[in-house]
Structures are given as structure tokens and as C-alpha cells.
Amino acid sequence: xxxxxxxGPTLVKPTETLTLTCTFSGFSLRTNGVAVGWIRQPPGKxxxxxxxxxxxxxxxxxxxxxxxxxxxxxxxxYRVDLAMTNMDPLDTATYYCAHGGRHSESGTSYFPFAYxxxxxxxxxxS
Amino acid sequence: xxxxxxxxxxxxASVGDRVTITCRASQGISSFLAxxxxxxxxxxxxxxxxxxxxxxxxxxxxxGSGSGTEFTLTISSLQPEDFATYYCQHLNSDFLTFGPxxxxx
Numbered sequence: 001x002x003x004x005x006x007x008g009p010t011l012v013k014p015t016e017t018l019t020l021t022c023t024f025s026g027f028s029l030r031t032n033g034v035a036v037g038w039i040r041q042p043p044g045k046x047x048x049x050x051x052x053x054x055x056x057x058x059x060x061x062x063x064x065x066x067x068x069x070x071x072x073x074x075x076x077x078y079r080v081d082l083a084m085t086n087m088d089p090l091d092t093a094t095y096y097c098a099h100g101g102r103h104s105e106s107g108t109s110y111f112p113f114a115y116x117x118x119x120x121x122x123x124x125x126s
Numbered sequence: 127x128x129x130x131x132x133x134x135x136x137x138x139a140s141v142g143d144r145v146t147i148t149c150r151a152s153q154g155i156s157s158f159l160a161x162x163x164x165x166x167x168x169x170x171x172x173x174x175x176x177x178x179x180x181x182x183x184x185x186x187x188x189x190g191s192g193s194g195t196e197f198t199l200t201i202s203s204l205q206p207e208d209f210a211t212y213y214c215q216h217l218n219s220d221f222l223t224f225g226p227x228x229x230x231x
Contacts, residue, residue, distance in 0.1 A: 049221070105157065
């Protein structure tokens with residue numbers, strides 16, 4: 001059974017760095033074809049994909065936030081971290097991590113998010 | 127970057143109704159599209175991937191179709207637990223775009 005859980009501070013000040021942890025079970029990031037992503041959702045707004053890390057260490061970032069975010073994995077600890085620098089009140093959101101399993105079509109791979117954590121609410125305020 | 131739009135943004139429906147939500151991509155994305163359901167205060171749930179493949183455990187009243195730039199999610203007979211917000215997502219990309227959402231109320 002795949003489960004994911006986000007953890008981290010619920011309140012950060014503007015300009016601070018946010019570090020969130022996704023702790024998971026039921027799969028390993030050593031396994032070929034697995035990815036973990038971070039997605040956020042500002043209050044009352046749509047989902048916004050932030051970052052993705054693959055089993056082989058490759059990473060993808062939302063272009064508009066790429067200079068501020070870093071995704072990393074601690075494979076033995078079944079953990080993926082997200083760091084976001086220079087936090088702003090506009091970064092107030094629920095932050096989710098999710099598991100993506102590889103599917104292939106016409107030789108192209110894609111990773112729908114079939115398993116999600118419950119999310120962690122992060123407020124940015126002084 | 128590929129942009130996704132959804133229509134309608136808001137949909138008023140009743141139990142038993144047939145509901146159709148459309149997602150349009152700014153350029154062709156083959157069938158690399160997923161649909162998610164999000165109930166208030168809950169994490170999203172994957173319903174459909176590859177435009178028309180139903181995720182395991184999802185009721186058969188949900189179906190997806192389309193390819194290229196236009197996709198639809200259909201609920202054949204709306205149930206009380208289906209009142210939620212629905213998002214499409216572009217897969218197979220370095221930028222995993224979500225659509226703006228359709229609230230079914």
C-alpha cells in the first residue's frame with residue numbers, strides 16, 4: 001500500500017526558506033519508473049505543479065519557480081524534500097507530494113499522480 | 127508552454143444528470159492528459175490517464191475521451207459524492223500543467 005505524508009513548518013516569514021519533507025512507504029525511489037512530485041494549491045485556487053524527481057535522479061521544475069526551488073531525494077530514508085527560498089505571502093498554499101508511476105505510450109513515458117499525501121498548509125506571514 | 131483551459135468553470139447539476147467537462151490544450155498533446163477529482167478539503171484523486179484509461183477503482187460512470195487539443199470527462203449519472211472540482215493535467219512534459227478546474231455544484 002502506497003502512502004505519502006508531507007511535513008514541515010505551517011508558518012514561515014517572508015524572505016525565509018521553506019523546507020518540506022515527503023515521507024513515503026510502499027514504494028522505493030530505487031525502483032525504475034517511479035517519480036515523486038510536489039504540487040501546491042493556494043486557498044481557493046487551482047493546483048500548481050512545482051517539481052518532480054525521478055528514480056534516476058533527474059529533476060524537473062516549474063520554470064517560473066526554478067530559481068527558488070530545489071527537490072532532492074533521500075532514497076534510503078524513503079524521503080523527498082522540497083526547499084523554496086525567499087518565501088512570499090503569495091506562496092501561502094497547501095503543499096502536496098504525490099507518487100507518479102511510469103506508463104508508456106508509443107515509446108513515450110508519462111507519470112500520472114495516482115497517490116497523494118494529505119497535504120500541509122503553509123502560511124507566509126510576518 | 128502548453129496551456130490548458132477548462133469549460134465550464136462552474137456547472138450546476140443534479141443527481142442523475144449526465145455531466146461533460148471539456149479541457150482544451152493550446153497545442154496538440156496527443157493523449158497525454160489526466161483527469162483528477164478534488165473534494166473540498168481533500169487531496170486530488172486520479173480518475174483518468176492517457177485521456178481515456180480509467181484508473182483502477184474508479185467507478186465506470188466516469189469516462190474520458192479526446193486527443194490532440196480537445197478532451198472531455200463525462201460522468202454518465204452524477205452521484206452525490208461526485209460534487210467536487212475536476213482538473214485536467216498535461217502529462218509527458220517538462221511542465222506538468224494543470225487546468226484551472228471545473229466545479230460541479
